[in-house]
Amino acid sequence: MGKDLDNFVLGINYWPSKKGMYWWKRYEHDEVKRDFLLIKDSGFEVIRIFLLWEDFQPEPSRVSLNMVKNLVDVADIASDAGIKIVPTFFTGHMSGANWLPAWMLSDKMANSRFPIITDGKMQNNRVRNFYHEENLRDYQRILIKNVASALKGHESIWAWDLGNENSNCVVPDDKSSASNWLKEMTYELKYLDERVPVTLGLHQEDLEEDRNLGPGEAAEYCDFLSIHGYSSYASWCDGLTDEKVPVFLGLVTRWLGGINKIKSINDVLIEEFGICTRPSDDKLKKINYHDSGNIPLVSEDEAEIFYDRTLSFIRDFNFKGAFLWCFADYAESLWNLPPFDKNIHERFFGIFRDDGSPKRSLDAIRRFVSQKKETVEVALDWIDINSEDYYEKPEENLIRLFQRFKSAFKL
Secondary structure, X not given: OOOEOOOOEEEEEOOOOOOHHHOXXXXXXXXXXXHHHHHHHOOOOEEEEEEEHXXXXXXXXXXXXXXXXHHHHHHHHHXXXXXXXXXXXXXXXXXXXXXXXXXXXXXXXXXXXXXXXXXXXXXXXXXXXXXXXXXXXXXXXXXXHHHHHHOOOOOOEOOEEEXXXXXXXXXXXXXXXXXXXXXXXXXXXXXXXXXXXXEEEEEOHHHHOOOOOOHHHHHHXXXXXXXXXXXXXXXXXXXXXXXXXXXXXXXXXXXXXXXXXXXXXXXXXXXXXOOOEOOOHHHHHHHOHHHOOOOOOXXXXXXXXXXXXXHHHXXXXXXXXXXXXXXXXXXXXXXXXXXXXXXXXXXXXXXXXXXXXXXXXXXXXXXXXXXXXXXXXXXXXXXXXOHHHHOOOHXXXXXXXXXXXXXXXXX
């Protein structure tokens, strides 16, 4: 008989609909209060937020006191609403772009996979390796010290996150550099408040490639592992609405992190998953979406079914919790700004529309919240290689293990 999942946590990733990544520059107390109350009323328990790096640390040795003050206000609003938050440091990569302070860019030019945005302008400079350069690690500790000190003992802090898909900004030179970085950053946070757990926002490309910082390295220092998984971005899965993807990636993360069998719900968080929906015909006419080459959009009915299946699947497999991407679609006033000018599908991942009305997906979430389920014991004996050998051919191994996973559970 399994154990009732009283500790399963349902969360959501947050940017304000009318502000997006420009939130901190245009911060409004009442907007956050309204959104957080809506999120709480919808059944969510935790909100993951992002400390856009250039906003919080405009100069290497200077943290913006105004941004920290606004962050404390966010924490207070969360506390008043009866909800927790996960502040994410060193953001960094977000929605198909890299948002970085000028001092994080070298004087060398480079063709980056993702556009680099600094102070609202596109840059072509190479990103400095913040895992390897010692002075950069010193600067990062300054940001941690200022933020964690300001929020020390605050009841709304559920966990700290050390980054959002960091390998999309820059890849560590080697695994030793990655481990040393993790050791230093987690030590700084634990020194300031040892009670708050620490995690790191890994994503599926950290499993598809060896980027020197994966579940094995993160498990050395993080209190729990986090993984982001999207069927929309997985060419190897069974379609756009494949509910198996987040669970499968979570199980591989659990295994690579050194956990061979599910024993508790304190090991892996599905920190991001979601799907983008088709907006109204009026909005579609404005964007010429079919000629954009973007990720396909699904109907709201299809999204509701996707969330029904995926949320239940995640809970059945005994994960720490699930955080949806994301709170709301982005307002049309942001559509001509990066990253939404190019990454059109990013506009429509919301559980709410940009006018604040709920999508059909919210019905699935409320059904999920009202249900109680039991855990199941799930062995990982369908994994037929040693974790030490996985990254010799990561993509090939991942695809093969996905087929074995489906066969083992008859999916």
